[in-house]
Amino acid sequence: MGAxxxxxxEKSGYSVTTVSRALSGYDDVNEQTRQHIISVANSLGYEPxxxxxxxxxxxxxxxxxxxxxNDQTFSAHDFFSQLLTGVGDAASRERYDLLISTQIPGEExxxxxxxxxxxxxxxxxxxxxxRQHDPRIAxxxxxGHPFVVSGRSAPGEPNDYPFIDVDSQAGLRIxxxxxxELGHRRIGLILPPEDIAYTDYRHNGYREGLAHGGLEYQxxxxxxxxxxxxxxxxxxxxxxxxxxxxxAIIACNDLMAxxxxxxIQGRGLxxxxxxxxxxxxxxxxxxxxxxxxxxxQQPIYEIGQRLVHMLLAIVRGEDLPESQILLQPKLVVRxxxxxxxx
Amino acid sequence: MGAxxxxxxEKSGYSVTTVSRALSGYDDVNEQTRQHIISVANSLGYEPxxxxxxxxxxxxxxxxxxxxxNDQTFSAHDFFSQLLTGVGDAASRERYDLLISTQIPGEExxxxxxxxxxxxxxxxxxxxxxRQHDPRIAxxxxxGHPFVVSGRSAPGEPNDYPFIDVDSQAGLRIxxxxxxELGHRRIGLILPPEDIAYTDYRHNGYREGLAHGGLEYQxxxxxxxxxxxxxxxxxxxxxxxxxxxxxAIIACNDLMAxxxxxxIQGRGLxxxxxxxxxxxxxxxxxxxxxxxxxxxQQPIYEIGQRLVHMLLAIVRGEDLPESQILLQPKLVVRxxxxxxxx
DNA sequence: CTTGACATCCGAAACGTTTCGGGTTAGATT
DNA sequence: AATCTAACCCGAAACGTTTCGGATGTCAAG
Numbered sequence: 221m222g223a224x225x226x227x228x229x230e231k232s233g234y235s236v237t238t239v240s241r242a243l244s245g246y247d248d249v250n251e252q253t254r255q256h257i258i259s260v261a262n263s264l265g266y267e268p269x270x271x272x273x274x275x276x277x278x279x280x281x282x283x284x285x286x287x288x289x290n291d292q293t294f295s296a297h298d299f300f301s302q303l304l305t306g307v308g309d310a311a312s313r314e315r316y317d318l319l320i321s322t323q324i325p326g327e328e329x330x331x332x333x334x335x336x337x338x339x340x341x342x343x344x345x346x347x348x349x350x351r352q353h354d355p356r357i358a359x360x361x362x363x364g365h366p367f368v369v370s371g372r373s374a375p376g377e378p379n380d381y382p383f384i385d386v387d388s389q390a391g392l393r394i395x396x397x398x399x400x401e402l403g404h405r406r407i408g409l410i411l412p413p414e415d416i417a418y419t420d421y422r423h424n425g426y427r428e429g430l431a432h433g434g435l436e437y438q439x440x441x442x443x444x445x446x447x448x449x450x451x452x453x454x455x456x457x458x459x460x461x462x463x464x465x466x467x468a469i470i471a472c473n474d475l476m477a478x479x480x481x482x483x484i485q486g487r488g489l490x491x492x493x494x495x496x497x498x499x500x501x502x503x504x505x506x507x508x509x510x511x512x513x514x515x516x517q518q519p520i521y522e523i524g525q526r527l528v529h530m531l532l533a534i535v536r537g538e539d540l541p542e543s544q545i546l547l548q549p550k551l552v553v554r555x556x557x558x559x560x561x562x
Numbered sequence: 563m564g565a566x567x568x569x570x571x572e573k574s575g576y577s578v579t580t581v582s583r584a585l586s587g588y589d590d591v592n593e594q595t596r597q598h599i600i601s602v603a604n605s606l607g608y609e610p611x612x613x614x615x616x617x618x619x620x621x622x623x624x625x626x627x628x629x630x631x632n633d634q635t636f637s638a639h640d641f642f643s644q645l646l647t648g649v650g651d652a653a654s655r656e657r658y659d660l661l662i663s664t665q666i667p668g669e670e671x672x673x674x675x676x677x678x679x680x681x682x683x684x685x686x687x688x689x690x691x692x693r694q695h696d697p698r699i700a701x702x703x704x705x706g707h708p709f710v711v712s713g714r715s716a717p718g719e720p721n722d723y724p725f726i727d728v729d730s731q732a733g734l735r736i737x738x739x740x741x742x743e744l745g746h747r748r749i750g751l752i753l754p755p756e757d758i759a760y761t762d763y764r765h766n767g768y769r770e771g772l773a774h775g776g777l778e779y780q781x782x783x784x785x786x787x788x789x790x791x792x793x794x795x796x797x798x799x800x801x802x803x804x805x806x807x808x809x810a811i812i813a814c815n816d817l818m819a820x821x822x823x824x825x826i827q828g829r830g831l832x833x834x835x836x837x838x839x840x841x842x843x844x845x846x847x848x849x850x851x852x853x854x855x856x857x858x859q860q861p862i863y864e865i866g867q868r869l870v871h872m873l874l875a876i877v878r879g880e881d882l883p884e885s886q887i888l889l890q891p892k893l894v895v896r897x898x899x900x901x902x903x904x
Numbered sequence: 905c906t907t908g909a910c911a912t913c914c915g916a917a918a919c920g921t922t923t924c925g926g927g928t929t930a931g932a933t934t
Numbered sequence: 935a936a937t938c939t940a941a942c943c944c945g946a947a948a949c950g951t952t953t954c955g956g957a958t959g960t961c962a963a964g
Contacts, residue, residue: 222680224920235944240922250942267680271616272920275949280613282661289651298846301643308664309631317674318662319624322650332659338564338609340950478850508820510852566950577914582952592912614950617919682920 223264232260243268274340282317283307283531284342286332286356288349289322298475298503299520300348303370306524307346314532316343330355337365344531346370346524350383350417357381366534368527372544374417375424382530382543384523388418388500389425391516391549392470395498396429398551399468403561404496405435408469409442410455410476416447422472422500441466445476452479460487460495467495467561474499474506477513481556492558502552511555518549565606574602585610616682624659625649625873626684628674628698630691631664640817640845641862642690645712648866649688656874658685672697679707686873688712688866692725692759699723708876710869714886716759717766724872724885726865730760730842731767733858733891734812737840738771740856740893741810745903746838747777750811752787752797752818764814764842783808787818794821802829802837809837809903816841816848819855823898834900844894853897860891 225243229236234257242249242257243266249257274280285307287300308318319342323329333356336342344366347356352374360367361381369383399407409426412419427437443458445451452471456479459466469484471477477499481491491497492511499506502517526545533540567585571578576599584591584599585608591599616622627649629642650660661684665671675698678684686708689698694716702709703723711725741749751768754761769779785800787793794813798821801808811826813819819841823833833839834853841848844859868887875882 222682225922226920236921237923237944237946238942240920241943244922248942253942265680267676269617269920270677270681270683271613271622272949273922274613275611275617275920275951276922277949278922287650289654298643301640301646304643304646305664308629308662312631312664317677318660318664320650320660320662322647322654322660334609335612335659338607339612340564341612505847505850508847508851510850510854512852567952568950578951579914579916579953580912582950583913586952590912595912611950614919615952617921617950618952619919620952 222269223261223266224269225266227264228257228261228266231264232257279535280341280343281315282319282342283311283528284319284321284336284345285348286321286323286329286336286345289324298505299473299501302503302520303348303524306521307528308524310525310528314528316528316532325351330359333359337363343535344368346527346531350374351415352417353377354417366531368531368534370523370527371417372546375420377417379544382534382540384526384530384545384547385418386516386518386523386547386549387421388516388549389421389428391500392422392425392472393429393432394425394549394551395470395500395516396426397432398553399470399496399498399557400429400433400435402468402496402557402559404468406463406466406468407435407441408456408459408463408466410445410452410459410469410471410480411442412447412472413444419472426470445471447473447475449475449479449482452476453483454479456480456483460484468497468557469495470498470500472500474501474503474513474515477515477556478505478509481509481511481513491556494558496558497556499556506552507554509556514554514557515552516549517552519547523547564611565603565608566611567608569606570599570603570608573606574599621877622683622685623657624661624684625653625870626661626663626678626687627690628663628665628671628678628687631666640847641815641843644845644862645690645866648863649870650866652867652870656870658870658874667693672701675701679705685877686710688869688873692716694757694759695719696759708873710873710876712865712869713759714888717762719759721886724876724882726868726872726887726889727760728858728860728865728889728891729763730858730891731763731770733842734764734767734814735771735774736767736891736893737812737842737858738768739774740895741812741838741840741899742771742775742777744810744838744899744901746810748805748808748810749777749783750798750801750805750808751784752794752801752811752813752822753784754787754789754814756786758789761814768812787813787821789815789817791817791821791824794818795825796821798822798825802826810839810899811837812840812842814842816843816845816855816857819857819898820847820851823851823853823855833898836900838900839898841898848894849896851898856896856899857894858891859894861889865889 225236225239228239242254321332323332348370350371372379372383372385443455445455471480484491484495499513499515502515506513506515567578567581570581584596663674665674690712692713714721714725714727785797787797813822826833826837841855841857844857848855848857
């Protein structure tokens with residue numbers, strides 16, 4: 221269908237070699253010849269065949285990313301759409317495209333990674349939402365393929381790769397201390413699934429906050445959720461059924477916090493005055509929730525952009541000033557955390 | 563780096579041809595041989611080189627999509643992240659990946675299309691947010707490359723391509739009639755930018771609604787916005803500055819409606835009782851806005867999925883039962899449209 | 905003993921590009 | 935007249951795969 225170098229060569233009377241060299245700006249072709257070739261190329265609507273280029277081992281100008289699929293519950297993608305937008309915008313400025321595969325974690329997911337990496341379709345990969353003993357990281361390291369990660373490994377695991385993460389241990393400590401300062405003594409916690417790498421960090425931060433406020437850690441104030449709104453709803457129900465005297469609940473992401481608010485309101489209680497709620501992420505919906513959600517801000521969009529810059533530096537063989545970045549979290553106080561208790 | 567067919571051929575003692583045929587399931591290779599070859603392939607971690615395959619003209623198993631970039635304002639991507647998720651999930655089920663390029667509309671954007679289409683990187687393209695005299699559609703038709711579109715052409719332009727759209731003219735008529743029924747007589751309208759294909763449909767729907775309710779169309783009750791929250795804010799300010807007696811404002815998408823609510827609340831007025839507000843799209847934030855937003859529901863996620871099915875049918879040469887789908891919009895009444903006026 | 909059929913295998917060409925290692929010409933220098 | 939240089943150009947190989955069109959060997963039927 222499309223015109224090839226050969227077509228241009230025939231039409232212009234030069235060889236394929238010369239056409240190729242003219243088009244890619246070598247200086248051993250006459251300027252007049254080059255102009256002629258370029259005009260023929262344009263008249264034929266020539267566009268280079270990328271697979272052919274890649275076959276020669278040239279850059280694919282493409283960044284790969286595998287994102288978790290989860291059908292209906294697209295709003296769970298809030299985090300990923302922000303990350304994706306950051307990655308996409310930064311990539312575009314570097315004339316890179318994105319190859320995206322949405323996959324449910326598991327065998328198919330690893331196959332998607334293999335297709336991209338060994339299949340030679342991308343120059344580098346962006347990973348997100350690290351898990352414990354993450355097989356994706358092991359694979360990419362073993363392949364020696366350039367990659368960067370949003371989120372470091374779980375505590376105790378090696379972190380021998382480039383990443384950007386927010387210190388969520390500090391985040392949860394700050395949140396917990398803040399609630400204690402408001403006067404709360406019984407604070408529930410809804411954690412992410414156990415296999416997520418940052419779960420332990422947040423769990424630890426919560427414990428640190430309690431210790432700092434002189435409160436004892438109560439294992440049954442803590443439940444696990446699924447990072448979705450529904451998980452927050454169920455988690456809050458469970459906590460309030462067993463411990464109706466809780467005066468505050470921290471959910472480990474904003475989506476679960478929104479679910480928590482629904483559960484509280486469904487019981488005829490007021491979010492804030494009756495039960496304080498706090499989340500983590502500061503997704504756009506947090507600001508517009510009712511009441512607006514107190515949360516820990518993560519600059520997800522910026523992280524996406526910086527990941528691209530790191531990745532391309534690695535791909536180009538430049539060395540990175542910083543290859544492991546830990547950002548400090550920021551507390552954003554809104555109405556959901558309620559007034560100071562008296 | 564990665565193992566090739568040649569490596570497997572050498573290690574197994576068969577020819578490259580036989581290895582290739584064994585691996586791709588031809589039946590003229592001995593079952594025992596095949597097993598042997600497969601085990602060698604696995605031991606070498608073989609993964610086919612996709613560019614090489616594509617060079618031979620085989621399917622790329624990839625769907626292309628160019629989405630508008632707009633830096634900071636990622637929340638504007640609400641519509642696109644839902645569409646993207648729908649497209650991604652459906653594609654994944656068909657073992658397709660997505661090639662995404664984020665681009666600001668203009669020359670660079672067309673270049674991204676050319677790279678994907680003529681560069682042979684995708685089997686088909688998904689377009690969204692049709693514009694007037696859309697050069698992308700003209701290009702894809704001229705190239706004869708498979709594509710499907712979310713949103714038909716502007717009124718009066720030909721619609722000779724497969725699309726899925728929501729009848730937004732009906733949507734705006736319904737919305738307008740609903741507000742009139744509530745007792746509103748002075749209803750402002752914030753339209754999308756003029757070059758968006760659906761702008762005239764929505765404008766017409768508004769006029770139809772007014773006519774049906776026996777109200778006269780007032781050109782100065784209508785302003786144009788930019789589809790972002792900020793555009794809704796500015797549009798509402800302009801409307802209320804010049805026409806403080808407006809009792810209702812329709813914004814042509816939810817994001818602008820949220821901006822409109824901020825503007826109203828910033829003036830010390832109550833959204834609903836003082837000024838009714840309605841939007842269009844039913845993005846997740848609409849439900850959690852305060853007050854919750856009355857709006858027209860578009861099943862964006864499902865549209866994304868159906869677009870993929872249509873596109874793949876075209877790519878595979880199957881014929882489509884329906885290639886131009888117009889969905890009926892659904893009114894979702896929430897608090898922002900306020901009570902019946904007395 | 906021929907013939908044909910079948911099962912199994914393979915050589916070589918092709919896809920479109922880039923690039924190495926030249927070649928040819930014209931003019932300038934010896 | 936021979937040599938050198940610079941400017942311009944090109945043939946052929948290579949990337950990894952698929953596939954067309956056979957080739958070879960075995961065995962049963964004629």
